[in-house]
Amino acid sequence: MTLAGKTAIITGSNSGIGLGVARELAKAGANVILNSFTDNDEDHALAASIGEEFGVEARYIKADMSKGEECRALIEQAGGCDILVNNAGIQHVSPIDEFPVEKWDAIIAINMNSTFHTTAAALPGMRERGWGRIVNIASAHGLTASPFKAAYVAAKHGVVGMTKTVALETAQEPITCNAICPGYVLTPLVEAQIPDTMKEYNMSRDEVVKNVMLTRQPSKEFATVEQLGGTAVFLCSDAAAQITGTTISVDGGWTAL
Numbered sequence: 001m002t003l004a005g006k007t008a009i010i011t012g013s014n015s016g017i018g019l020g021v022a023r024e025l026a027k028a029g030a031n032v033i034l035n036s037f038t039d040n041d042e043d044h045a046l047a048a049s050i051g052e053e054f055g056v057e058a059r060y061i062k063a064d065m066s067k068g069e070e071c072r073a074l075i076e077q078a079g080g081c082d083i084l085v086n087n088a089g090i091q092h093v094s095p096i097d098e099f100p101v102e103k104w105d106a107i108i109a110i111n112m113n114s115t116f117h118t119t120a121a122a123l124p125g126m127r128e129r130g131w132g133r134i135v136n137i138a139s140a141h142g143l144t145a146s147p148f149k150a151a152y153v154a155a156k157h158g159v160v161g162m163t164k165t166v167a168l169e170t171a172q173e174p175i176t177c178n179a180i181c182p183g184y185v186l187t188p189l190v191e192a193q194i195p196d197t198m199k200e201y202n203m204s205r206d207e208v209v210k211n212v213m214l215t216r217q218p219s220k221e222f223a224t225v226e227q228l229g230g231t232a233v234f235l236c237s238d239a240a241a242q243i244t245g246t247t248i249s250v251d252g253g254w255t256a257l
């Protein structure tokens with residue numbers, strides 16, 4: 001399976017799932033563009049190290065996915081792309097009547113609106129190149145809900161809906177658009193919500209991991225960033241050319257419950 005000569009942009013990829021997806025795409029031969037809202041030496045060094053490890057071109061472009069114009073500028077600065085992975089995302093856990101408005105706005109902007117802006121900016125280039133893959137990292141929370149995650153669940157359901165619409169708009173072109181719906185993956189995003197969940201449920205860390213997070217995941221195991229990356233590589237393969245407008249769950253059986 002080679003993606004040699006393809007260029008992939010992965011939003012929110014200096015950590016967690018985005019970084020895992022970028023590494024697997026690079027391993028499959030794609031040139032990769034990493035992104036986040038920071039512009040540190042480490043961000044650029046991370047891209048350089050991936051380039052060196054896998055023998056591909058790799059660079060880092062700073063763009064804040066909470067801002068529509070920066071989402072579009074990312075695609076422009078990259079010179080377009082063949083593969084777009086919409087991955088940037090944040091989380092906040094709170095009952096809806098106490099949900100901070102600025103957190104609601106940020107989650108909707110970063111987790112959902114950015115996908116609209118990057119997709120709109122990337123599609124014309126994919127059409128010119130005659131090939132495209134859009135992979136949206138949604139969530140099990142794009143298919144089902146949990147308490148205290150109103151903004152996240154709303155945003156991820158929105159991404160799943162947008163995925164179907166983009167797939168229909170590109171159905172007769174060599175472009176596909178799909179969503180990957182991970183269950184729990186132990187990344188900094190998940191680590192960060194453990195303290196708030198401990199408070200909400202009055203539980204210890206171990207109890208939150210076992211009884212709240214993995215209680216919904218029948219496999220009782222976290223999914224890994226490598227597994228998410230492998231799924232993205234599959235969606236970019238020829239075997240997946242007729243897979244469009246759908247969701248692939250990587251959730252240890254969560255949504256089968």
Ligand code: NAD
Pocket residue numbers: 011012013014015016017018035036037063064065066087088089090110111137138139140181182183184185186187188189190
């Ligand atoms: P993470 O916190 O490790 O990574 C999030 C990435 O997004 C980071 O690179 C961060 O820098 C970037 N980011 C945050 N705000 C940004 C902004 N304004 N502009 C640009 N980049 C920004 O989290 P993760 O767990 O790797 O999550 C990645 C995606 O996977 C998210 O969309 C998340 O909702 C989704 N997801 C995660 C899990 C899980 O269990 N970890 C489960 C389902 C879905």
